[in-house]
Amino acid sequence: MGVKASAAELEAQLAALREENAGLKRRLRHLGRLSELGRHLAGVAHEMNQPLLGVKAIAQLVGREASDEVVQRRLAFIEEQAVVLESLVRRLRLLSRGEDGEDEAQPVALREVLDASRGVLQHRQRKVGAELEVRFELEAPTFIFGLVHAQQVLVNLLSNAFDAVASCSARRVWVIARAGAPGRLEIVVADSGVGMPGEVRERLFDPFFTTKTAEQGTGLGMSISREIVQAYGGTITALTGAEAEAAAGERVSTALRLDLVRAGEGSP
Ligand SMILES: Nc1ncnc2c1ncn2[C@@H]1O[C@H](COP(=O)(O)OP(=O)(O)OP(=O)(O)O)[C@@H](O)[C@H]1O
Numbered sequence: 001m002g003v004k005a006s007a008a009e010l011e012a013q014l015a016a017l018r019e020e021n022a023g024l025k026r027r028l029r030h031l032g033r034l035s036e037l038g039r040h041l042a043g044v045a046h047e048m049n050q051p052l053l054g055v056k057a058i059a060q061l062v063g064r065e066a067s068d069e070v071v072q073r074r075l076a077f078i079e080e081q082a083v084v085l086e087s088l089v090r091r092l093r094l095l096s097r098g099e100d101g102e103d104e105a106q107p108v109a110l111r112e113v114l115d116a117s118r119g120v121l122q123h124r125q126r127k128v129g130a131e132l133e134v135r136f137e138l139e140a141p142t143f144i145f146g147l148v149h150a151q152q153v154l155v156n157l158l159s160n161a162f163d164a165v166a167s168c169s170a171r172r173v174w175v176i177a178r179a180g181a182p183g184r185l186e187i188v189v190a191d192s193g194v195g196m197p198g199e200v201r202e203r204l205f206d207p208f209f210t211t212k213t214a215e216q217g218t219g220l221g222m223s224i225s226r227e228i229v230q231a232y233g234g235t236i237t238a239l240t241g242a243e244a245e246a247a248a249g250e251r252v253s254t255a256l257r258l259d260l261v262r263a264g265e266g267s268p
């Protein structure tokens with residue numbers, strides 16, 4: 001009897017070890033892919049600099065010569081986006097040299113980051129036919145963050161939301177800001193999209209976890225976003241069902257809630 005019981009115990013331990021082993025192997029594979037990606041990105045960042053400078057210079061030059069106001073505006077937009085890319089590339093190059101590529105933490109106005117992010121995604125939004133509703137429950141929501149990082153996070157969240165509503169008949173996306181706990185700002189990005197089954201919600205922040213095709217996604221958006229948000233003392237939480245609806249105050253399928261360090265009123 002005793003022998004049998006201990007054999008069963010051993011078997012259970014063995015099964016647990018096997019599972020742990022499989023988990024470790026999975027993480028190792030992730031790390032291996034991340035390091036390969038890192039090496040590749042360092043090369044890409046290096047190569048991207050020249051073409052970007054070219055794009056910026058030509059946009060400036062033609063913009064100055066153009067007499068048509070619409071053309072001028074569009075060229076200014078190209079130049080602006082090239083500047084954003086330039087700073088991303090600069091950070092990548094710093095990172096690949098092992099230097100701190102952190103964006104300087106400063107008071108960031110949500111309105112500004114949102115406008116810039118919408119600019120980046122406007123073609124996508126139009127193509128999907130998504131309606132974006134912005135609701136600020138406090139005046140001029142501002143938080144302590146890196147400017148480029150803030151845009152990166154918002155673009156990731158909004159592009160996921162646009163993807164999520166693309167196949168639905170109601171295609172609504174919300175960005176809501178409100179005062180959170182003392183000294184905190186809460187930003188909710190919600191959508192009326194396909195929703196997030198339990199198994200997706202559980203793995204949402206895993207690097208390379210994606211339900212999209214290789215052309216549509218890499219599965220890095222959310223894991224990178226979480227890392228960034230945590231670096232500035234914030235948290236990011238995925239909500240579904242009643243929790244998502246409570247956070248958004250609307251009938252939504254999914255909500256991502258950011259809890260950030262608030263700037264401005266009451267902050268040092
Ligand atoms: N708002 C959302 N609604 C439903 N599912 C979502 C939402 N946001 C993310 N997901 C799910 O989580 C997965 C991971 O998201 P993540 O942003 O990390 O990667 P991705 O969008 O697939 O690729 P990319 O690297 O281009 O961002 C998505 O493939 C999708 O299945």
Ligand SMILES: [Mg+2]
Pocket residue numbers: 156159160217221222
């Ligand atoms: Mg994504």
